[in-house]
Amino acid sequence: MKSEKSNRKWSQTKSNKYKQYFWSRFPFLFIPLSVVFFYSEDIMEQGFSEWEDLGRLILLSILPALVVSAFILSVRWRLKVKQDGSRGQVP
Numbered sequence: 001m002k003s004e005k006s007n008r009k010w011s012q013t014k015s016n017k018y019k020q021y022f023w024s025r026f027p028f029l030f031i032p033l034s035v036v037f038f039y040s041e042d043i044m045e046q047g048f049s050e051w052e053d054l055g056r057l058i059l060l061s062i063l064p065a066l067v068v069s070a071f072i073l074s075v076r077w078r079l080k081v082k083q084d085g086s087r088g089q090v091p
Contacts, residue, residue: 018077021073021077022070022073022074022077025073026069026070026073029069029072029073030065030066030069033065033068033069034061034062034065036065037060037061037062037064037065038057038061038062040061041057041060041061
């Protein structure tokens, strides 16, 4: 009974640490990646002629930047946890 409580408490603590780690670093990775993806699109040369162009810009620049940023931060978290040899404690 006690071990279940401590495991639940530990998983909540670990989750909170991950959320803090993730959200404190996400903007610093997402914004530069968004800018890079945004300027690498050829739509910047053509301009926005229709609403579809704006949707295409969001689909091809913002969404990949979001996915790549989240993936990189998740991998970095896992590597930090593995290096520490602990249960998710970040130095």
